Amino acid sequence: MxxxxxxxxxxxxxxxxxxxxxxxxxxxxxxxxxxxxxxxxxxxxxxxxxxxxxxxxxxxxxxxxxxxxxxxxxxxxxxxxxxxxxxxxxxxxxxxxxxxxxxxxxxxxxxxxxxxxxxxxxxxxxxxxxxxxxxxxxxxxxxxxxxxxxxxxxxxxxxxxxxxxxxxATPVPALPSADGGAREQPASHEQMESFFGQLGQTLDEIDFHKGRAPDSAMRKLRRLFLRAEPSEQEVRLLRGILADAQRMAKLAR
Structure with missing residues (x-):
């Protein structure tokens, strides 16, 4: 490019x-x-x-x-x-x-x-x-x-x-994914913010914080996931896991 x-x-x-x-x-x-x-x-x-x-x-x-x-x-x-x-x-x-x-x-x-x-x-x-x-x-x-x-x-x-x-700069070749296919598209900022919103809701619903202020944990989790640079597909997978956790929390209540 x-x-x-x-x-x-x-x-x-x-x-x-x-x-x-x-x-x-x-x-x-x-x-x-x-x-x-x-x-x-x-x-x-x-x-x-x-x-x-x-x-x-x-x-x-x-x-x-x-x-x-x-x-x-x-x-x-x-x-x-x-x-x-x-x-x-x-x-x-x-x-x-x-x-x-x-x-x-x-x-x-x-x-x-x-x-x-x-x-x-x-x-x-x-x-x-x-x-x-x-x-x-x-x-x-x-x-x-x-x-x-x-x-x-x-x-x-x-x-x-x-x-x-x-x-x-010299042209950067497309990197293969782990399974040898084309590299997946990185998640956009908007997709990551939607994921973080759902993550925060899920942690509240499963009472992860046990009465502690959630800000510190969320800051650390944000840094972790932003550093990982997940793809669109990976974010969809993570949100699917969160959705199931939210459903189970609702049933438990």
């Missing part, structure tokens, strides 16, 4: 952007690196004259950017979602340097998957709930004495690293 084909599968997602000009500058940062997929999640203000002025030649990237209500909607069809964050959070995620994150995104896109890199609000970044939707975190190792990085500058850093990886 060519670098250009992989590039169209990589989307940059801006969540809750507070200044329209930053959305325009981010669009320009993407276009300079040969990227064009920008998604806007619940920006505080709509695109305006300043946004298009700061896009400076990338008006097409900015104008084509869909605006959606939630991060879950923005990444529903993705199989890899990385969240760019400047600070440690309660959500325990693997932390990646920009070059490593770019390699994962480009390589997964080269295999035919949809992938996303997510950026949070200028002042507060991504919430814990939003980071929970990510497979790993990306941290730009800026100077701790002056670590504040403009949103568009952060986008430029990651866009550059993605471009460098795409320029190095």
């Amino acid at each position: 060519s670098d250009q084909t992989a590039a169209v599968r990589i989307r940059f997602v801006l969540v809750g952007t507070q200044h329209p000009g930053n959305m325009g500058a981010a669009a320009r940062a993407l276009k300079t690196m040969g990227l064009a997929r920008l998604v806007l999640v619940a920006p505080e203000k709509p695109l305006d004259e300043e946004a298009f002025r700061r896009s400076a030649g990338a008006e097409d990237v900015l104008g084509d950017a869909p605006v959606v209500a939630t991060l879950a909607e923005a990444v529903a069809d993705c199989t890899l979602v990385l969240g760019c964050t400047a600070r440690a959070r309660r959500v325990q995620l693997e932390e990646l340097l920009p070059a490593v994150a770019a390699a994962r995104l480009a390589d997964k896109a080269g295999e035919g998957a949809e992938v996303a890199l997510v950026f949070g609000r200028e002042r507060t970044g991504l919430t814990n709930e939003e980071l929970q939707l990510c497979h790993a975190a990306v941290h730009i190792p800026s100077d701790p004495a002056f670590s504040s990085l403009n949103l568009a500058a952060a986008v430029q850093v990651l866009a550059y690293e993605v471009r460098m990886r795409l320029l190095q």
Whole structure:
């Protein structure tokens, strides 16, 4: 798969952007690196004259950017979602340097998957709930004495690293499955979130937590299953098991 084909599968997602000009500058940062997929999640203000002025030649990237209500909607069809964050959070995620994150995104896109890199609000970044939707975190190792990085500058850093990886990329052959057939399609973000919802319900119905708060167990289970990268067929199998567990729990009650 060519670098250009992989590039169209990589989307940059801006969540809750507070200044329209930053959305325009981010669009320009993407276009300079040969990227064009920008998604806007619940920006505080709509695109305006300043946004298009700061896009400076990338008006097409900015104008084509869909605006959606939630991060879950923005990444529903993705199989890899990385969240760019400047600070440690309660959500325990693997932390990646920009070059490593770019390699994962480009390589997964080269295999035919949809992938996303997510950026949070200028002042507060991504919430814990939003980071929970990510497979790993990306941290730009800026100077701790002056670590504040403009949103568009952060986008430029990651866009550059993605471009460098795409320029190095070679076609990735399809890997066979364990039984020798074609490799199964990875489960999408939306399918995984539906699975996690059913998993949480099932654990409640079988009284797995025994009165303990479920948050810690669910965080660990999320990390386990996201790390495993199950296929669509495997998720269907797991959900079938959960459905039977729910049915048996109902009969027991």
